[in-house]
Amino acid sequence: MTALPPFERHRPETVEEATELLEEYGDDAVVYVGGSELFLLFKLGFAEYGHVIDLKGIEELRGIERGDGELRVGAAETHRSIERDPTVREEWPALAAMERGVGNLRVRTQGSIGGNLCFADPHSDPATFLLASDASVEARRGGAEARRIPVGELVSGPFENTLSRGEVLTAVRVPATGPGAAIAHHKFVLHERPAITVTCPLRLEGERLADVRLAVGSAGVVAARAAAAEELLDGTGTTELDGTLERAGALAAEAAEPVEDANGSVEYKRHLVGVLAGRAVRAAVPGAMQS
Ligand SMILES: Cc1cc2nc3c(=O)[nH]c(=O)nc-3n(C[C@H](O)[C@H](O)[C@H](O)COP(=O)(O)OP(=O)(O)OC[C@H]3O[C@@H](n4cnc5c(N)ncnc54)[C@H](O)[C@@H]3O)c2cc1C
Numbered sequence: 001m002t003a004l005p006p007f008e009r010h011r012p013e014t015v016e017e018a019t020e021l022l023e024e025y026g027d028d029a030v031v032y033v034g035g036s037e038l039f040l041l042f043k044l045g046f047a048e049y050g051h052v053i054d055l056k057g058i059e060e061l062r063g064i065e066r067g068d069g070e071l072r073v074g075a076a077e078t079h080r081s082i083e084r085d086p087t088v089r090e091e092w093p094a095l096a097a098m099e100r101g102v103g104n105l106r107v108r109t110q111g112s113i114g115g116n117l118c119f120a121d122p123h124s125d126p127a128t129f130l131l132a133s134d135a136s137v138e139a140r141r142g143g144a145e146a147r148r149i150p151v152g153e154l155v156s157g158p159f160e161n162t163l164s165r166g167e168v169l170t171a172v173r174v175p176a177t178g179p180g181a182a183i184a185h186h187k188f189v190l191h192e193r194p195a196i197t198v199t200c201p202l203r204l205e206g207e208r209l210a211d212v213r214l215a216v217g218s219a220g221v222v223a224a225r226a227a228a229a230e231e232l233l234d235g236t237g238t239t240e241l242d243g244t245l246e247r248a249g250a251l252a253a254e255a256a257e258p259v260e261d262a263n264g265s266v267e268y269k270r271h272l273v274g275v276l277a278g279r280a281v282r283a284a285v286p287g288a289m290q291s
Contacts, residue, residue, distance in 0.1 A: 004042050010053045015060055018053055019142040019166040025051040031113040031168060033061075033076045037119045056170075059156060060140075060170050064088060068158055069176050071095070073116025075137070075169040080105070081231065082113060090112050094183035094287075095174060098129045098199075101187060114169040120155045120222075122192035127155060128217030129185050131225060132199035135174045141167040148173070158221045180204050181211070182287025184280045188272055194218045195233070195263035196272045198252070200280035204288040214248075214277060216256040219269045225253035229277065249274030 012018040022029050023081060029051040032038040041047040054195035055061055065086045071092055082088055083099035102116075102125050116126050117137065130151040133263050135264030137154055138146040141164060149162065151172075156162050163169065177183060183201040187194040197217040201208045212233040229251035236244050258269035 022166045031114045036111045071174045073172045079108035098185040121183040123218045128197035128223045131223045132215035138171040179195045182284045184283035186276045186280045198276040198280045200284045202284045219256040219258040226252040245278040249277045252277035
């Protein structure tokens with residue numbers, strides 16, 4: 001590790017000011033919130049910018065509020081503030097539980113949900129969870145209206161997002177789960193960041209699974225929905241799961257498109273995805289019965 005290279009820090013109070021700074025300094029400027037990823041890149045010598053733009057002072061990127069059938073989380077809210085928020089704990093308990101499992105206390109206190117999504121590290125809990133939850137994000141550039149982007153369209157590849165130059169992520173919108181529904185999020189960690197993440201929201205119609213969604217992440221380069229597994233599971237009786245979960249797990253492993261890395265081989269990851277997918281489905285069922 002080396003010392004941080006010299007840079008000028010800017011503290012805009014509005015998105016308009018942030019966009020102006022990004023346009024003024026062009027390729028020599030970058031935004032940040034917690035800086036847990038950005039300054040690590042600086043220290044490792046992987047990135048260098050003359051101007052860093054701190055978004056923490058922009059009010060629009062703050063707040064956690066229940067809206068019309070959804071939760072709005074400001075992009076600069078930290079994992080810790082989300083995990084501890086009373087509305088999240090009460091009405092989006094699976095989101096609170098997922099955030100509680102991110103990294104360690106230091107990471108959760110410093111890192112923001114927006115920074116996690118924009119950095120697009122393949123090993124992300126929120127990316128998998130929010131994809132399965134049909135969540136979207138809001139982004140804004142200068143004085144323009146905010147635009148909504150489904151979470152699945154924000155990440156275009158490892159460490160790549162689809163925001164345009166001058167555009168800032170302002171919020172994450174998470175739909176409410178209705179009655180008779182629950183979400184289970186499971187992860188497997190070998191090193192610091194998750195090796196596998198699986199999220200399964202589902203609803204129960206009597207004794208049958210309905211509206212099953214299954215997202216798998218961290219194993220491949222981007223999180224993905226396991227559509228074939230979802231189709232297989234939809235309509236399955238809760239007493240018939242034993243026969244179906246192995247096949248659903250295999251389909252989820254295919255959808256994950258695992259890549260070999262420090263967490264293991266493709267085959268090993270396929271196996272882990274299959275196991276975790278089965279566990280997530282099983283865990284969501286009793287939650288849905290109680291809600
Ligand atoms: C030891 C360790 C363990 C971790 N474990 C986990 C884990 O278990 N699960 C998990 O999911 N993650 C994990 N992480 C990742 C962690 O969640 C992220 O580091 C954190 O959320 C990033 O937020 P930040 O605000 O610090 O990002 P920053 O470093 O501030 O920004 C990251 C990137 O996003 C861009 N950016 C930030 N905010 C915006 C915005 N509003 N609009 C546009 N661009 C923006 C920045 O330009 C930068 O490129 C871990 C990290 C560490 C260091």
